[in-house]
Amino acid sequence: MMGPGPLAGIKVLDLTSVVVGPSCTLLLAQQGAEVIKLEPPEGDLLRKLGGKSRTPGMAPKFLHFNRGKHSICIDLKSEGGREVVRRLAAGVDVFVSNIRAKALARLGLDWATLAGLNPRLVYCNIAGFGAGGRYRDKPAYDTIVQGMSGMADAMGRVFGAPRYMPFVIADHMTGFLAAQAICAALVGRERSGKGQAVEVPMLENMASFVLREHMAQRSYGPEGAIGDVRMFDPNGRPARTADGFICVSPNTDAQARGFFLAAGRPDLAEDARFTSVAARVAHTDAYFAVRAELLAQRTTADWLARLEAAEVPAMQVNGIADLFSDPHLADVGLIETQQHHSEGEVLALRPANRFSDGLPALRDAPRQGEDGPAILRDLGYSESEISHLLTTAVLVP
C-alpha cells in the first residue's frame, strides 16, 4: 500500500558513507524521511567499491543502499562548504554521520555547535568506538569490529580459527541500531520539543550482541564457561538430502517421533535412545548420524512433504540465486524491476517491513551531487551564489 510513510516530514542530513551509515538512512528513507546525502568531492567510496557498474560511480551495491536519497556534493574543506552544512543542519530534524568525532569537531560539526543552530536536532554519531573509551580515535572497519567484538572468535569455535562472516555484518547491524536510536530520539523530541545527541558505537553494539548470546555461565562469575555451545556444534548445520540441503531440527519429543515416522521408521520412533530430550542428548552422535543417513535417502521436496504432514518444522535451503525465484518472495514482491534514471533497468528491493498506512514510492539512487543546486535553492541560495560555489569547486556538480 502506498502512503507518505511514518517518517513523512522528517528531514535527514546524511553525512555517512559505505555501508554502516547508508544502511541506517536507507531505513529512514524507506519510511518516508527526506534524506539529503552529503558527499565529499570524491563521492561515497561505495560508488566505486560496490562492484562493477554500468556507468562510473554507480556500483550496484551503492544503488541498493541509497534508494530514496538525494545527493549533494560539497567540499567540507572550504568555509563555503561548511556554511552549506550549517544552513542545512539548521533546518533538518536529524544529522547523522559516521565521521570520527575529532574530525567533526574540526569541521565545526560537533553536537554543541549544531544544537546551537537547531535545538530540535537529533544528532547521531555512528562511531567505531564510544567517546568514553580509549579506542575512541582508532579507525574501525567492519572486519576490525568483527575481530574485536568476539564475532570472529565465535566463528573460530566452529571453524577452527577466527574467521569473518561473509558479510560486512557489523556495519549492517550497527546501521539498523542507529536507525532505531534515531527514531527513539525523534519520539522523545516529539514529546519534549528538544533534540539530543546519540552515540552509536560499533564495538559496544557488537560486543553486546555477542555477549547476550554467549556470555552463558560467565554471567555468574569468572569461573563460568563462555558460549551457548549448541551454536558451536558441528552437527548444527543444514543437512544433506539426496539432491540438496534441508533445514530441519526435530527438537521436541513429538518432532523427533514425527521425523522417524515421516522417514517410514516406526522402529526408531520407539527407540529408547531417541524418545526423550535427555535420551537424545545422551545419544547426540547417534541421533545426528541416524538422521543424516535417513535424510540423504530422499529428495528435499519429498522430505518437505513428509515432514509437513508429520508437523515437523522444515524448509528448503535457498542459494542466494534461488531468492530470485522463491515463490513466497515473488508473492510479496520483494525484488522489483526498476527503471533507473541513469542506469536503465536494474533489480531493486522494496522495503521488507509493511506499514498499514503505507510507504512511499522510492526514488532511485542518486548520481553524485545531482540534487545539489536544487537543495541550495531550497536553502535560499541565489543562482549567482550557486554559480560561485560551482566555480570555486565548493559545490561539485
Added chain:
Amino acid sequence: MMGPGPLAGIKVLDLTSVVVGPSCTLLLAQQGAEVIKLEPPEGDLLRKLGGKSRTPGMAPKFLHFNRGKHSICIDLKSEGGREVVRRLAAGVDVFVSNIRAKALARLGLDWATLAGLNPRLVYCNIAGFGAGGRYRDKPAYDTIVQGMSGMADAMGRVFGAPRYMPFVIADHMTGFLAAQAICAALVGRERSGKGQAVEVPMLENMASFVLREHMAQRSYGPEGAIGDVRMFDPNGRPARTADGFICVSPNTDAQARGFFLAAGRPDLAEDARFTSVAARVAHTDAYFAVRAELLAQRTTADWLARLEAAEVPAMQVNGIADLFSDPHLADVGLIETQQHHSEGEVLALRPANRFSDGLPALRDAPRQGEDGPAILRDLGYSESEISHLLTTAVLVP
C-alpha cells in the same frame, strides 16, 4: 548519564518470547519505555532454554534479553485472560508479538480488534514470513530463516557447504529492525495522532540483508554473477601472529607501503607487485603469502605498535573471554555487576548506545509473573477479582 530516556512515557505490551521479540523490546526498555512482558503459564521458553540457571526459570540468556521489563503471566486460553490483554492493549502505546497472525486472530488479538479499542496503538507483528506470501503460516526458526534467506549459502561459499552462523543472528537482526519500525510508527503517531500496524517478517528482512550485500552483477539481469566475492575469499580472515591473531587489511597504496615499512622490509614496499591496487590484485596470492609470513614473525602487541606508527589500521582479535578485560569496554563500563533481586550477583550489559539526555537505570529481569497482581491493580482490577483470576489459574503467580 541518567535520565528518563527518549521513550519515557511509552508503554509496551510485549507478547514476544525467546530472542527475536525480546531483542526488540530490550532496546525499547533500555530507552525508557515501560515494557510489560506477558508470558504464558509455562513462561517464556528462554527461561529454561537459555542455559543453566541458579534458580529455576532464570537462565542467564533470559536475564540478558529481559532487563528492564515487567512480567505478568496469563493464560490466553481463558476468556478472562484475553480480557486482561484487551484491557492492557486499550491503554498502551505499542503491542508487539511474535505469535503467528492466524493464532493472534483466533485469540481476538488481531490488529482490527485492538485498533478498535485503541486507535493510537502501534501494533507490531514479528512474523517468520509476510502475510502477503504463501509461506505465511509456516513455522520459522532462526536456523530455518538462515537457511532460506541465503545466509547459510553465503557461509557455504566460504566453508564448502551451507552452514549457520554461530548466533541466532536472524532473530537478533529482525529484533533490531522491529524496534526501529515500532519507533518509526511512534514518530508518525506523535505527528498524526493515529496508530498503525507494522509487519516485520524475518525472511523478507534477512533476504534483503543478503541481497543488498551480494546481489552484485545479478542486479543487472539473470546472466550477472551473484556475490561480493571479496567476502568469500579464504584469505579474508584474521591473520596469525607469533602469539595470536590480528585484524589488518592494508588496502590502499599508502597502507600497503606502510605495512612493509612497519615490517622492516623497504624492499617489498618498492616491489612492483605491491605498489598499486591493480598490481596487488594481479598478485593477490603472493601479497597474502608475504603478509602472512611477515605477520607470523612478531607478536600481536609488537605489530600493533608498528602498524599504528605506520598509520595502517590494525587491531587485536578478542576472544569472547577477552571482552571482560578489554580496556576500552572497561572504560565505557559496558559490562556491569548487578545485584539481581532473586539471582544474586550477575554480570549484565548496559545499553550500548548513549543518549545525551540520559537513559534510565534498568530494573533487573523479572521472575515469571512477578508483576502480575500489581499490573492488574493498575488496570483497575479489585483484590477479589485478582484472587479469582489466581484461583482459576488465569493469572499465574
